[in-house]
Amino acid sequence: MQCEDARLILTDMIYGEDSQEPLSPDFKDHFSQCSQCSADYLDLVEARKCLASWEDEEAPSRLVFIKPGTTRLSSFHLPVFSWFRPALAYATLVLILVCGLILARVQFVWGDGRIALQSAWFSAPAVVPSVSFPSTSASNQDIAASLEKFMSIAEARQNQQTLSLLQRAMETMEYQRQMDLARLREELGSLQQTYYQTIERNSFQLEQNARFMRQSKY
Amino acid sequence: MNEWTDGRLIARYLDGDHQAFNDLVRKWEKRIYNFVLRYCGNREEAQDLCQDVFTSAFQRLSSLRDTERFSSWLYTIALNACRMRSRSTIGRHMVPLDSPEEFQAVELQIQKAAGQSPLNPEQLLTQKEMEILVRQTIREISEEQRVVIILKEYQGLKFQEIAEVLGCPLSTIKSRLYLGLTAMRRQLERHLTAVNPRK
Numbered sequence: 001m002q003c004e005d006a007r008l009i010l011t012d013m014i015y016g017e018d019s020q021e022p023l024s025p026d027f028k029d030h031f032s033q034c035s036q037c038s039a040d041y042l043d044l045v046e047a048r049k050c051l052a053s054w055e056d057e058e059a060p061s062r063l064v065f066i067k068p069g070t071t072r073l074s075s076f077h078l079p080v081f082s083w084f085r086p087a088l089a090y091a092t093l094v095l096i097l098v099c100g101l102i103l104a105r106v107q108f109v110w111g112d113g114r115i116a117l118q119s120a121w122f123s124a125p126a127v128v129p130s131v132s133f134p135s136t137s138a139s140n141q142d143i144a145a146s147l148e149k150f151m152s153i154a155e156a157r158q159n160q161q162t163l164s165l166l167q168r169a170m171e172t173m174e175y176q177r178q179m180d181l182a183r184l185r186e187e188l189g190s191l192q193q194t195y196y197q198t199i200e201r202n203s204f205q206l207e208q209n210a211r212f213m214r215q216s217k218y
Numbered sequence: 219m220n221e222w223t224d225g226r227l228i229a230r231y232l233d234g235d236h237q238a239f240n241d242l243v244r245k246w247e248k249r250i251y252n253f254v255l256r257y258c259g260n261r262e263e264a265q266d267l268c269q270d271v272f273t274s275a276f277q278r279l280s281s282l283r284d285t286e287r288f289s290s291w292l293y294t295i296a297l298n299a300c301r302m303r304s305r306s307t308i309g310r311h312m313v314p315l316d317s318p319e320e321f322q323a324v325e326l327q328i329q330k331a332a333g334q335s336p337l338n339p340e341q342l343l344t345q346k347e348m349e350i351l352v353r354q355t356i357r358e359i360s361e362e363q364r365v366v367i368i369l370k371e372y373q374g375l376k377f378q379e380i381a382e383v384l385g386c387p388l389s390t391i392k393s394r395l396y397l398g399l400t401a402m403r404r405q406l407e408r409h410l411t412a413v414n415p416r417k
Contacts, residue, residue: 004393006260011392015370017377043403044396049372050406053348060265 001030006037014044145171224288230326232280239279243272246289249271249373250296257300259357290382293373297365297383304361348400354407363398370395 001024009027031037147170154162222230222241230238250271255264274295282291356364369383370383380391 007388007396008392011396012377014376040400044399047399047403047406050348050352051367051402053345054256054352055349056248056252056372057255058323059247059268085307137353 001026003034003037006034007040008028010037010041010044014048016042115161140173140177144170147173224309225285228279228282228285239276246292247272247396250292253293253296253319253368253373254300254358256372257297257364258304259353263303267296270299274299287382289375290379292384293369293375293379297415301361351409352402355402355409358405359398359401363401366391366394367398367402 006027012033013023029043050209056125147166151163151170154166222238222245224242224245227238227245228244231242243350247268251264251268254267255261258264258267270294275292278295281359282288356367359367365384366380369380370377374385377388377391384391
């Protein structure tokens with residue numbers, strides 16, 4: 001038996017593994033004759049005695065723990081504040097709400113002595129089936145009638161913004177009408193003056209003609 | 219607390235009982251902490267590493283197929299964590315276990331234990347001196363031999379379990395242990411001679 005083979009058996013022998021199996025005669029012969037293996041055996045025993053002086057230490061308490069109902073680890077390294085998670089949840093909720101309001105294009109509208117929230121998406125009259133937009137050749141009466149219909153729909157929906165816009169349109173129309181009337185009156189006055197001047201000039205011409213005829217006859 | 223087997227604790231954890239993992243940690247934390255401490259030789263680092271080992275185990279526990287091999291699996295994680303840390307901390311200043319601070323800590327331990335230990339103060343001091351020498355010497359042997367000595371001598375693993383952890387044949391493990399112990403014995407003798415030439 002070689003020393004390398006004897007070492008394996010020696011190691012087993014020292015630690016008591018495979019202790020049921022009897023030692024082979026080859027090993028016994030080698031061990032009794034090899035001074036190196038005998039010295040090594042004593043070294044191993046001594047080394048183990050020295051190693052035993054290093055005793056186990058207590059582990060730091062609560063290295064890792066999991067809170068029941070969660071799948072996350074909490075560590076003693078990380079300070080977990082009690083207020084942190086609720087604050088984070090509320091902040092997230094507020095952020096989602098603000099994003100929602102922005103996306104829905106919601107405006108704060110002051111009307112009828114109260115503040116109302118109004119979304120450009122939900123309150124706009126997207127399609128008005130009973131009302132047709134007037135053509136370019138439509139009369140002012142047609143336009144006014146259409147505007148009144150719009151206003152009645154806006155009133156029914158309590159859409160103050162649209163209602164105020166329509167009222168402003170009606171006011172503009174009325175103003176335009178008054179302006180048109182004033183211009184017509186002015187034009188009429190001018191025509192009347194031209195008419196009187198023409199009549200006056202024609203009368204004078206007629207008088208001249210009559211006098212000329214009388215002189216030529218007599 | 220009832221002493222549950224690792225397999226039953228893992229089964230409970232996989233069934234959704236997270237308290238079972240806490241029990242598993244409490245059962246193993248001392249052994250893993252001491253393994254890591256003996257490997258790296260620094261308490262703070264050992265504490266960090268121990269934390270990493272259990273965090274890693276928590277994340278990968280569901281992938282463990284043979285729950286009866288939990289101990290080998292856990293030691294493998296611990297060993298890999300130690301090796302990774304030792305690679306990343308090459309050249310960094312650490313406070314080893316044989317530093318002046320550590321000697322002061324040992325003195326305090328001796329004073330504390332003087333009233334509780336069956337040994338007399340002189341024997342206690344000799345034991346603590348030997349402990350410091352062992353701590354110093356174990357870092358002087360090769361990493362492969364050191365791991366085997368720690369796993370066998372301090373963790374009490376069987377040769378077969380050590381072979382599973384390290385992925386080596388049994389004969390290699392026994393050979394490393396043999397060579398490691400004889401090297402340690404020689405180094406210890408050298409240190410003892412240097413401290414006390416008369417012995």
